[in-house]
Amino acid sequence: MDTPLREPTFLILTALAREPMHGYAIIGEVAALSDGRLSLRPGTLYGALDRLTDAGLVELDREETVDGRLRRYYRLSPTGDATLAAETERLRRNVEAATARLRARAARPLAPRTAGGLA
Amino acid sequence: MSTLERRYRHLLRAYPPDYRHDRGDEIVGTYLDLADPRRRWPSPADAADLVRGGLRQRLRAAGATDLIPGVRLAALLALTTAAFLAGFWTLVEQSPPPPETGVPVFGPFASTGLVAWLAWLVVAVLVLVAPGQPTRLALAVAVLATVAVLLASPAAGLPRPPLLVLVPQVALGVLALTVDTHLPLPARALPITAVAGGGMTAYVLGHSNYWGSYRWTSEQLLPAAGAVLLVVALLLAVGLAMRRDWRGGWAVIALLTPVGLLSVHILAGAVDGLGGAPRPTYPTLVGAALTVGLLGPAVLPAAVALRRRIGNSPGEPCPTCGARR
Numbered sequence: 001m002d003t004p005l006r007e008p009t010f011l012i013l014t015a016l017a018r019e020p021m022h023g024y025a026i027i028g029e030v031a032a033l034s035d036g037r038l039s040l041r042p043g044t045l046y047g048a049l050d051r052l053t054d055a056g057l058v059e060l061d062r063e064e065t066v067d068g069r070l071r072r073y074y075r076l077s078p079t080g081d082a083t084l085a086a087e088t089e090r091l092r093r094n095v096e097a098a099t100a101r102l103r104a105r106a107a108r109p110l111a112p113r114t115a116g117g118l119a
Numbered sequence: 120m121s122t123l124e125r126r127y128r129h130l131l132r133a134y135p136p137d138y139r140h141d142r143g144d145e146i147v148g149t150y151l152d153l154a155d156p157r158r159r160w161p162s163p164a165d166a167a168d169l170v171r172g173g174l175r176q177r178l179r180a181a182g183a184t185d186l187i188p189g190v191r192l193a194a195l196l197a198l199t200t201a202a203f204l205a206g207f208w209t210l211v212e213q214s215p216p217p218p219e220t221g222v223p224v225f226g227p228f229a230s231t232g233l234v235a236w237l238a239w240l241v242v243a244v245l246v247l248v249a250p251g252q253p254t255r256l257a258l259a260v261a262v263l264a265t266v267a268v269l270l271a272s273p274a275a276g277l278p279r280p281p282l283l284v285l286v287p288q289v290a291l292g293v294l295a296l297t298v299d300t301h302l303p304l305p306a307r308a309l310p311i312t313a314v315a316g317g318g319m320t321a322y323v324l325g326h327s328n329y330w331g332s333y334r335w336t337s338e339q340l341l342p343a344a345g346a347v348l349l350v351v352a353l354l355l356a357v358g359l360a361m362r363r364d365w366r367g368g369w370a371v372i373a374l375l376t377p378v379g380l381l382s383v384h385i386l387a388g389a390v391d392g393l394g395g396a397p398r399p400t401y402p403t404l405v406g407a408a409l410t411v412g413l414l415g416p417a418v419l420p421a422a423v424a425l426r427r428r429i430g431n432s433p434g435e436p437c438p439t440c441g442a443r444r
Contacts (some may be wrong), residue, residue: 041168
């Protein structure tokens with residue numbers, strides 16, 4: 001799968017990092033992880049799970065029937081685990097670099113104009 | 120089975136039968152888990168999500184997962200071309216034929232085409248500054264305005280641009296409706312840049328010429344615009360294919376209809392045995408446009424069917440549950 005991961009993909013993998021989950025639980029977990037910004041619908045979620053399964057990042061864990069409804073639980077595969085870790089590290093470095101630049105900018109007084117002004 | 124579940128299952132028919140058999144219970148179960156228990160009908164957003172998911176799955180089953188990104192790429196190219204032409208024609212509209220010629224005009228402008236071109240200029244601005252719903256709405260308005268100019272002007276006895284100009288613009292607009300409005304800034308700047316380019320081209324080319332009629336101009340400009348659009352799409356397709364990204368091929372196929380309609384004058388000339396000569400007969404022009412308009416849109420589903428025929432191995436297991444089809 002191409003990296004950098006798109007945000008929904010990253011959050012689905014992050015949701016599954018804790019434990020195997022079924023579709024309904026993944027939707028709730030992604031909404032919580034994104035502070036409610038991202039609300040996946042089932043058609044979109046299962047399409048994404050198919051792509052992640054094709055790419056070997058997600059595996060089927062088990063099936064259960066609850067209240068007459070079939071629930072399949074999905075888990076991160078070892079490849080998915082490694083991909084999520086690498087992507088998280090990439091994002092962490094970007095955040096650190098941006099934070100350092102912003103701190104330096106806030107600490108530095110604005111330099112006066114030294115050239116190019118009207119005499 | 121509840122009424123709501125039955126209705127979700129009805130919508131599930133958007134998915135291929137094999138996939139529905141393997142995954143239908145799971146998908147419908149998740150919709151029901153999320154739905155308010157008092158609800159009797161799926162929400163419009165759920166219905167759209169199911170249909171979209173079904174279409175994606177059908178394309179995936181046909182090995183054509185790049186089709187939707189490809190059509191979106193074609194939509195951006197179509198929108199840029201439509202914006203270029205709108206910029207060009209807006210300037211042409213400002214040079215109506217002089218009154219002594221007796222040619223009908225639309226107020227201080229050459230024709231009612233100005234209404235459509237202004238709607239396209241609004242689209243180009245909104246793509247840049249207000250992506251999302253405002254852009255989608257403006258795109259729909261621009262396509263409807265172009266169709267309205269085409270159909271209503273003769274009924275109202277007002278002059279309009281020739282069909283040769285309006286029909287390709289509608290075809291470009293219909294394809295542009297599928298554009299991804301949340302694009303990076305450089306891509307969103309393309310339509311407004313194209314408007315400026317179209318206006319500049321009209322100014323430079325027509326500075327000292329007579330612009331009152333669309334006829335001569337459209338016969339020169341539209342095939343050239345179609346050729347440039349096709350060449351750009353082909354170059355993009357080759358460039359992307361070198362990175363094993365096949366959406367450019369789908370983009371070329373999606374653009375065949377508008378490119379054909381932009382070049383209909385040349386096609387009709389070739390049919391008349393004139394080797395692209397500038398004066399094909401009117402019935403040949405209409406016949407060529409109808410042929411392109413009917414055959415062009417059929418190429419995309421035909422390509423998907425061909426891709427499915429040559430690309431699928433029978434008995435492939437469901438990627439998620441492993442079940443054999």
